Amino acid sequence: MLHIIKSSPFSKSTFIDSLAYFNDGDALLFIQDAVVMTASQHKYAKILQDLLPKISVYTLTEDLDARGLKCILGQQVSYLEFVNLTVSHSQIQTWN
Amino acid sequence: MLRAAFITRQVPHGSSLARETQDAILATSALTEDLSVFFIGDGVYQLVSKQKPQGIACRDFAPTFGLFELYDIENVYVCVDSLIERGMDDIELIIDAERLSQSEINQCIRQHAIILNF
Numbered sequence: 715m716l717h718i719i720k721s722s723p724f725s726k727s728t729f730i731d732s733l734a735y736f737n738d739g740d741a742l743l744f745i746q747d748a749v750v751m752t753a754s755q756h757k758y759a760k761i762l763q764d765l766l767p768k769i770s771v772y773t774l775t776e777d778l779d780a781r782g783l784k785c786i787l788g789q790q791v792s793y794l795e796f797v798n799l800t801v802s803h804s805q806i807q808t809w810n
Numbered sequence: 811m812l813r814a815a816f817i818t819r820q821v822p823h824g825s826s827l828a829r830e831t832q833d834a835i836l837a838t839s840a841l842t843e844d845l846s847v848f849f850i851g852d853g854v855y856q857l858v859s860k861q862k863p864q865g866i867a868c869r870d871f872a873p874t875f876g877l878f879e880l881y882d883i884e885n886v887y888v889c890v891d892s893l894i895e896r897g898m899d900d901i902e903l904i905i906d907a908e909r910l911s912q913s914e915i916n917q918c919i920r921q922h923a924i925i926l927n928f
Binding site: 780 | 819820821822823824851852855858859860861862863864865866868872895896897898901
């Protein structure tokens, strides 16, 4: 399953709420304000780090660049790779 | 003259709120010089330099913070606890905002008659 997460973990509990629903082999994609998840070391990044490598972590490049941030955890993906992820996963859920 | 405090708490570009808060601050500065701006919580991300939001069709409004000085908005503060919590305390900020702790900001906000929290 691909989980798409869109909100900052500091402002909304989206990421914490979603944690219990990750299974081994799932993929997480951080877009919009959620790109702060993988941009620096903080308590939520630490939780994410512990999920690797059982869970794949992706962050959308355009949303990182927009905010002047750099990915330090998992892989960066372009819009095209974002589309490929949605095609290669039969199940997707978006966490608002 | 009543003192006004603007508190901004949003990551930029996910919604238009951060940009619109900046508009409100600049507009208000025409009415009063006794204005303070506080970047707290996720609002600290607005001050990250070298943002390139053109790729997601958003306006790069961060350089406009540089106009604060020209508009006589001199009381600009950033929460150092928010920066530390986000692992962002060693990054370059686009303006030279004064770094205050959460409790200092709390004290400072209380010296304002009007408090607008976005």
